[in-house]
Amino acid sequence: MAKRTKAKRTKGKAAAAERAAPEPHRAAAAERHVATAPHERPEKRVLVLQGGGALGSYQAGVYEELAEAGIMPHWVAGISIGAINAAIIAGNPPEARVQRLMDLWEQTTSTLIGKPLIPGDQSAALFNELSASLVVALGVPGFFTPRIPPAILYPPGAEEALSFYDTTPLRAALERYIDFDRINSGDTRLSVGAVNIRTGNFIYFDSAEQTITLAHIMASGALPPGFPPVEIDGEHYWDGGLVSNAPLQYVIDTGLDEDMLIFQVDLFSARGQMPRTLLDAAQREKEIRYSSRTRLNTDAFRHLQTLKMALYRLLQKLPAKLADDDDAQLLRSAANDAAATIVHLIYRGRQYDSASKDYEFSRRSMLEHWQAGANDVRRTLRHHVWCNRGRPRSGVAVFDLTRDAQD
16 A cells, blocks of 8 residues: 555645635534535534544544545544544644644654564564554653553552553643634534543533533543543543443434434444454454444434434324424424434454554554545445435435445
8 A cells, every 4th residue: 555645645635625625714504504415405514433542543534535525524523532533623724634633643653663574464463463562661652651650659549640651742742733722613513522530420521512622632532541530620531432432322412403414433343253362352352342332322313313203294294283282392392303314434454453453553554544444435435325315214324335345
């Protein structure tokens, strides 16, 4: 594959992408009525980004290709590494987002820029395991460093006693790559998930409801015991992936007041092969744990929204004397005529992936993940099923058009 992705594009391509992107400060209400090809009809476009550590460059590749196609999100929601990618997208003008994503991912992989000495899956697997081991021992530039002295030598209750690594480098990187004034301007909505350590409750920090700061992004990615908790307004938070690794449910519960086009970008696949070794079992266990029942949630949502649309149509048929009935009013509050199109884009891995794939920060793997995301978007957008899609009559349409792709 190419040594670099299209993120390092020529000036001509950059200018074309800029022309395709919306004006940075266009009013949100007007922007929502820009239709998504091939059907000229308004949809609120949402990018939903799962957590997954080093696999997160797959999401950057997805975003790059969507932007190339002129599909710019009105709302970005993420957890863990998905929150970091989401904040970079929402916190930069459209013409700068891809480069900012690449800047972060190049920084995090700047010390592991080699490649396997010989071709083949076994050599690649060995190279990845060695890279992951170096990450455990030395940390990741622009992300985290090992605590010195180690956490075990700090007294109980000290912040340093709660994690193996120090995430000060990530704080500095996010300050460099994210404009929080832009996030809070309302141009692109941002939602990130975290867990309150004291209560165990899941919470979303949403730019539509509050001012988003660096601490909120750090909290969403504070996975224990690797990373320390983050304090916000007297409460301490850990990575939202401890409860749910994908924010799809939040988007559905809070945002389905108009037609939506949701790109659900997962880094762990719920489906997989039967393991053959202990290492395979460790990898498969992690995939199941962090896939966050995406398909189950999608199926449940599809059934519920079908019922809500049927209820909406039924209420329109009520005679006038029943329309103001208390029971009818209660049912009307649950009815909904909005339609949602959900596109699954799932990183499905390579033969030589292992349980360390989410903390294997080599340049080679980062570029492979990025390219895989871009490829999956291209396959989806050119698929005849996608090109002929219409407004979902039953309320929800789900597309997974890359699962069996061979090209």
